[in-house]
Amino acid sequence: MKRVIIATQNKGKAKDFETLLSPLGYKVLTLRDIAEEMDVEETGITFEENAIIKAEAVAEALQTTVIADDSGLEIDALNGEPGVYSARYAGGEKSDYANIDKVLSKLDGVLDEERTARFRCVLAVAAPGQKTITFSGSCEGHILHERRGENGFGYDPIFFVPTINKSMAELSPEEKAAISHRGNALRELKRAMPKWMGDME
Ligand SMILES: O=c1nc[nH]c2c1ncn2[C@H]1C[C@H](O)[C@@H](COP(=O)(O)OP(=O)(O)OP(=O)(O)O)O1
Numbered sequence: 001m002k003r004v005i006i007a008t009q010n011k012g013k014a015k016d017f018e019t020l021l022s023p024l025g026y027k028v029l030t031l032r033d034i035a036e037e038m039d040v041e042e043t044g045i046t047f048e049e050n051a052i053i054k055a056e057a058v059a060e061a062l063q064t065t066v067i068a069d070d071s072g073l074e075i076d077a078l079n080g081e082p083g084v085y086s087a088r089y090a091g092g093e094k095s096d097y098a099n100i101d102k103v104l105s106k107l108d109g110v111l112d113e114e115r116t117a118r119f120r121c122v123l124a125v126a127a128p129g130q131k132t133i134t135f136s137g138s139c140e141g142h143i144l145h146e147r148r149g150e151n152g153f154g155y156d157p158i159f160f161v162p163t164i165n166k167s168m169a170e171l172s173p174e175e176k177a178a179i180s181h182r183g184n185a186l187r188e189l190k191r192a193m194p195k196w197m198g199d200m201e
């Protein structure tokens, strides 16, 4: 089986990549499988910078090709917050639960039509001694007033997808893969690298 290394510690992302890549015959390996101690500091101020930082550090350490994902939620009424700070928005240890609570309280009193938001994802492909390349994807929606659905991870329970009329956490893994920022970025990657991901939908 073909293998692809995703330079992430995030279990939710890993599942998303498995849904996207296993139908194409790829086994997904993450840092949790092969280099659990690696935690790269995200010092960039854009998704692109952070994706490149993570991909290059891990490609160098493992001396092989890897894909890194930097992603997050941009909320218009909060001037694009939490953005690149999505993972640690509430401060302290990373907590999806606390992050959602912070978003909901900051949006308290903000009307439905002003709760527009999008998920963004930048993927960086790095290989030792080669120029790193990036691909991006987004997914438009708005922020609900309370959590809805049990699937997914991160901000999925409060992100409403108008085209499907469900929250991201109410979608099956396959439904999410078909419309998500991560799916869209990976489809861009496939278009640019058809040999590597030749049979990807
Ligand atoms: O599909 C998604 N559904 C819901 N939430 C999402 C999604 N995609 C990103 N997010 C949120 C989660 C986290 O708060 C942040 C990513 O932060 P980000 O630094 O890229 O990932 P991370 O630190 O969890 O793992 P890692 O850096 O090891 O890949 O955006």
Ligand SMILES: [Mg+2]
Pocket (backbone or CB within 6 Å): 042, 087
């Ligand atoms: Mg991170």
